[in-house]
Amino acid sequence: MNDIGAWVWWLVGAAALGIPLVVTAMPEFGMLAAGAGAAAATAGLGGDVVVQVLVFVAVSVALIAVVRPIANRHRSTRPQLATGVDALKGKQAVVLERVDGSGSGRIKLAGEVWSARALDTDRAYEPGQEVDVVEIEGATAIVI
Structure with a gap:
């Protein structure tokens, strides 16, 4: 036991602390x-026990x-990358079937056909027009 340097014991301690980390x-x-x-490095460079403990602490x-x-700050912030239906908000779409306030229209959004309705119930969009998606409610895109 006396042949083993203090730096080895510090490395064993580091490995032992790595187990609960995992x-x-x-x-x-x-x-x-x-x-x-760091204490193992100090021991390897010839530091005495007090210096090793002080470096560890x-x-x-x-x-x-x-x-x-x-x-903790990074864990509490929301990711900047929007996914799912949140990623579709703000995208442009092309009207395939007349879209009005009733919700019976169709649009092509991100390569898929979606049911759509106009945010302004008095407004209608004709096939071929480009619209902006402001919200997704279930399987229906709300457009302006």
Whole structure:
């Protein structure tokens, strides 16, 4: 046991902290593992035990204090990429069958045929006209 350097024990500790990181997906364990890795590097460069522990604590606390709030901020923001029906809002479509306020018309939107109705019930759009999709209600596109 005395033949094994302190840096090896720090690496074993880093690996041991990596296991709960993978199992629980808690990034704090990864930050502690990085601190253990920094302590292993300190031990490998000849730092004594007190310096190794101070490096472990300093790196771990710094990572938790800096990286964790940034990660939480990114986790709470909505993705910029719209998908599904949200991606169709604002797109242009071509009228295939007369579209009015009754909802009996058809449009070609993103390569697919959709039922459509006009947002303004007094307005009608004739085949061939381009319209803008403002909302999707079920399987019906609301257009202007």
